[in-house]
Amino acid sequence: xxxxxxxxxxxxxxxxxxxxxxxxxxxxxxxxxxxxxxxxxxxxxxxxxxxxxxxxxxxxxxxxxxxxxxxxxxxxxxxxxxxxxxxxxxxxxxxxxxxxxxxxxxxxxxxxxxxxxxxxxxxxxxxxxxxxxxxxxxxxxxxxxxxxxxxxxxxxxxxxxxxxxxxxxxxxxxxxxxxxxxxxxxxxxxxxxxxxxxxxxxxxxxxxxxxxxxxxxxxxxxxxxxxxxxxxxxxxxxxxxxxxxxxxxxxxxxxxxxxxxxxxxxxxxxxxxxxxxxxxxxxxxxxxxxxxxxxxxxxxxxxxxxxxxxxxxxxxxxxxxxxxxxxxxxxxxxxxxxxxxxxxxxxxxxxxxxxxxxxxxxxxxxxxxxxxxxxxxxxxxxxxxxxxxxxxxxxxxxxxxxxxxxxxxxxxxxx
Amino acid sequence: xxxxxxxxxxxxxxxxxxxxxxxxxxxxxxxxxxxxxxxxxxxxxxxxxxxxxxxxxxxxxxxxxxxxxxxxxxxxxxxxxxxxxxxxxxxxxxxxxxxxxxxxxxxxxxxxxxxxxxxxxxxxxxxxxxxxxxxxxxxxxxxxxxxxxxxxxxxxxxxxxxxxxxxxxxxxxxxxxxxxxxxxxxxxxxxxxxxxxxxxxxxxxxxxxxxxxxxxxxxxxxxxxxxxxxxxxxxxxxxxxxxxxxxxxxxxxxxxxxxxxxxxxxxxxxxxxxxxxxxxxxxxxxxxxxxxxxxxxxxxxxxxxxxxxxxxxxxxxxxxxxxxxxxxxxxxxxxxxx
Numbered sequence: 079x080x081x082x083x084x085x086x087x088x089x090x091x092x093x094x095x096x097x098x099x100x101x102x103x104x105x106x107x108x109x110x111x112x113x114x115x116x117x118x119x120x121x122x123x124x125x126x127x128x129x130x131x132x133x134x135x136x137x138x139x140x141x142x143x144x145x146x147x148x149x150x151x152x153x154x155x156x157x158x159x160x161x162x163x164x165x166x167x168x169x170x171x172x173x174x175x176x177x178x179x180x181x182x183x184x185x186x187x188x189x190x191x192x193x194x195x196x197x198x199x200x201x202x203x204x205x206x207x208x209x210x211x212x213x214x215x216x217x218x219x220x221x222x223x224x225x226x227x228x229x230x231x232x233x234x235x236x237x238x239x240x241x242x243x244x245x246x247x248x249x250x251x252x253x254x255x256x257x258x259x260x261x262x263x264x265x266x267x268x269x270x271x272x273x274x275x276x277x278x279x280x281x282x283x284x285x286x287x288x289x290x291x292x293x294x295x296x297x298x299x300x301x302x303x304x305x306x307x308x309x310x311x312x313x314x315x316x317x318x319x320x321x322x323x324x325x326x327x328x329x330x331x332x333x334x335x336x337x338x339x340x341x342x343x344x345x346x347x348x349x350x351x352x353x354x355x356x357x358x359x360x361x362x363x364x365x366x367x368x369x370x371x372x373x374x375x376x377x378x379x380x381x382x383x384x385x386x387x388x389x390x391x392x393x394x395x396x397x398x399x400x401x402x403x404x405x406x407x408x409x410x411x412x413x414x415x416x417x418x419x420x421x422x423x424x425x426x427x428x429x430x431x432x433x434x435x436x437x438x439x440x441x442x443x444x445x446x447x448x449x450x451x452x453x454x455x456x457x458x459x460x461x462x463x464x465x466x467x468x469x470x471x472x473x474x475x476x477x478x479x480x481x482x483x484x485x486x487x488x489x490x491x492x493x
Numbered sequence: 494x495x496x497x498x499x500x501x502x503x504x505x506x507x508x509x510x511x512x513x514x515x516x517x518x519x520x521x522x523x524x525x526x527x528x529x530x531x532x533x534x535x536x537x538x539x540x541x542x543x544x545x546x547x548x549x550x551x552x553x554x555x556x557x558x559x560x561x562x563x564x565x566x567x568x569x570x571x572x573x574x575x576x577x578x579x580x581x582x583x584x585x586x587x588x589x590x591x592x593x594x595x596x597x598x599x600x601x602x603x604x605x606x607x608x609x610x611x612x613x614x615x616x617x618x619x620x621x622x623x624x625x626x627x628x629x630x631x632x633x634x635x636x637x638x639x640x641x642x643x644x645x646x647x648x649x650x651x652x653x654x655x656x657x658x659x660x661x662x663x664x665x666x667x668x669x670x671x672x673x674x675x676x677x678x679x680x681x682x683x684x685x686x687x688x689x690x691x692x693x694x695x696x697x698x699x700x701x702x703x704x705x706x707x708x709x710x711x712x713x714x715x716x717x718x719x720x721x722x723x724x725x726x727x728x729x730x731x732x733x734x735x736x737x738x739x740x741x742x743x744x745x746x747x748x749x750x751x752x753x754x755x756x757x758x759x760x761x762x763x764x765x766x767x768x769x770x771x772x773x774x775x776x777x778x779x780x781x782x783x784x785x786x787x788x789x790x791x792x793x794x795x796x797x798x799x800x801x802x803x804x805x806x807x808x809x810x811x812x813x814x815x816x817x818x819x820x821x822x823x824x825x826x827x828x829x830x831x
Contacts, residue, residue: 212566244599245597245598245599246599248596248597248599249597253597255597255598255599255601255602256601257598257601257602262565262602263594263597263598263601263602265589265590265593265597267585267589270558270585270586270589270590272558273554273555273557273558273559273561273562273586274558274559274561274562274565274586274590275562276555276558276559276562277558277559277560277561277562277563277564277565277566278562278563278565278566279562280559280562280563281562281563281566281567281568282566284518284544284563284568285566285567285568291562303554303582304554304558304585304586306552307550307552307554307555307558308555308558310550310552310555311549311550311552311555311558311559314550474600475595475596475599475600476595476596476634476635477595477635477637477659478595478603478657478658478659481703481746481747482747482750483747483748483750
């Protein structure tokens with residue numbers, strides 16, 4: 079139809095298209111949001127039936143208050159050493175992101191994605207899971223590799239697609255893969271990793287293994303059919319898997335309401351499947367650690383899957399390819415009511431006398447220096463533009479053995 | 494040796510592999526207790542237990558995705574998509590994941606998965622139970638596509654597929670599950686027991702992937718076919734009186750180019766037969782390959798006999814189905830040319 083229809087009748091239907099509260103130029107608006115008090119949410123037994131856990135879908139598990147106190151039954155009682163390690167992992171993740179984002183701007187690679195503001199989600203899982211549990215990440219869980227102490231330089235080699243890139247220059251930067259680190263090869267099209275994670279965990283159960291699987295998906299990609307099929311299979315076969323939804327409010331320029339977040343929570347998706355739904359403050363390291371530990375214990379006890387919604391905020395752009403100032407208020411991140419994950423864990427360690435401003439500054443500088451030094455080493459091997467991989471390598475690993483038609487194409491390519 | 498239909502041969506392949514390898518398991522819609530709507534998995538749940546042969550939710554994307562996860566773990570899952578027409582929700586998993594995981598992880602993660610799908614028409618299945626989607630798979634780098642045409646081949650190829658370390662799309666021509674249909678629907682159905690290739694060994698054997706079979710030798714015209722169309726091509730060869738060589742490709746990717754080139758170089762004429770729609774069908778690829786490899790030996794333009802570029806029409810199924818008469822016409826055209 080070329081023209082809008084004529085005057086509308088009073089009882090005419092109208093199409094609803096959700097819109098965020100604030101766009102560029104507007105004041106950030108988080109009014110009307112209410113969260114349970116830190117420490118106020120009870121911690122259920124790991125064998126609680128899913129139907130008794132429905133309220134968790136609409137609450138928020140919080141341990142740290144905004145003064146740095148760890149409160150309530152979810153407090154994981156980590157040793158100061160473990161918490162200092164967590165803080166250092168998060169600082170390293172942030173320093174790494176900062177440098178690699180800049181490296182893309184300098185033309186050393188084609189693409190980068192930071193996890194600014196979401197570091198606790200991956201680092202806490204990386205520490206709460208067993209080292210041999212299998213992770214099926216989306217693209218913003220670099221903190222898992224850092225928490226598992228995967229070599230930083232190999233991450234850089236991958237980002238630079240240089241001669242030491244473990245993935246031989248085949249994958250978009252940050253789409254890491256490491257069997258040794260229990261980190262499944264990242265796919266660029268979203269949510270496909272979820273049914274795969276469920277299947278992997280079913281195979282682990284089938285084989286009488288001890289390992290569980292954990293997967294991550296963004297709020298936006300929960301709208302994919304794969305989220306639904308993963309939840310269905312996980313519930314039906316009581317798969318030992320944790321499905322994490324990182325609700326960072328934004329899917330590129332679309333706010334979480336476009337994925338249905340205005341009508342309910344993402345955790346509440348679990349209720350319909352009979353999967354325990356936990357909703358957690360994703361910027362609270364201790365709370366993320368505690369719910370991951372709960373879900374992992376439940377899975378290991380053959381009690382099946384858990385859906386966890388990590389409520390957070392994407393501090394940076396979606397990737398190096400977008401400018402968030404064009405679709406959301408520039409200061410929205412600074413106004414996020416649940417603070418910054420690094421600051422909050424730091425505050426806690428300081429408040430219990432296990433950390434100081436000086437130590438924090440030194441740790442920050444240490445992280446930055448580690449990244450700088452590693453970056454220099456990686457760049458010595460090469461960056462994207464330097465063509466490190468022989469043309470013939472393009473034809474390897476399509477199949478286990480090279481079939482005749484690929485051999486012919488390889489020969490034709492002149493390699 | 495036992496006399497088996499294609500269904501029994503496929504069942505025997507699964508039974509053989511589940512008996513030999515605890516990492517082999519099978520699931521799909523109605524696959525467990527009921528044994529599958531075509532009975533290919535019959536008795537396997539009773540024999541191996543529900544953990545090794547079970548029912549799946551009606552979710553082809555979930556079936557493919559979870560099977561990929563199992564294969565990544567190290568199992569060798571064999572899943573059934575009840576009809577190939579139902580595979581579209583699984584396509585993303587097969588194309589974006591199964592086909593690419595080895596490549597994108599530089600060989601660290603692999604997907605030794607077999608996806609079985611009954612395909613093809615001639616059963617009055619209408620447009621959602623009749624399609625031949627092989628070209629949607631042969632176009633995807635990283636997948637292998639296999640189609641048997643006899644019980645003997647079905648078992649040997651399925652075992653080879655299960656043992657293969659790459660993801661395999663295993664398309665089963667359901668029109669010939671119970672007998673070698675030659676495309677003449679006015680004639681009584683001949684059961685497999687009347688056919689030599691229904692003699693199937695009980696135990697383990699394989700037919701290598703990527704190897705075609707010359708099912709009829711001839712000097713004047715080569716017919717390239719697979720699945721049900723092999724039998725249609727054989728009928729056409731007999732009825733036409735043209736001394737034709739019929740090649741059953743058996744594996745579409747990687748295709749057995751040597752056998753094709755050798756035959757067409759000898760006959761100088763080539764007719765390609767498939768049931769799938771024509772445009773961008775696998776016959777286009779075959780035609781291009783023959784042209785590239787045999788141009789100077791060709792005596793006539795290559796002919797394609799295929800389904801029409803329409804959805805599978807229920808009531809006009811036999812107008813759509815490329816039966817022996819259409820194949821014979823194409824054979825006459827290549828024989829009369831130049």
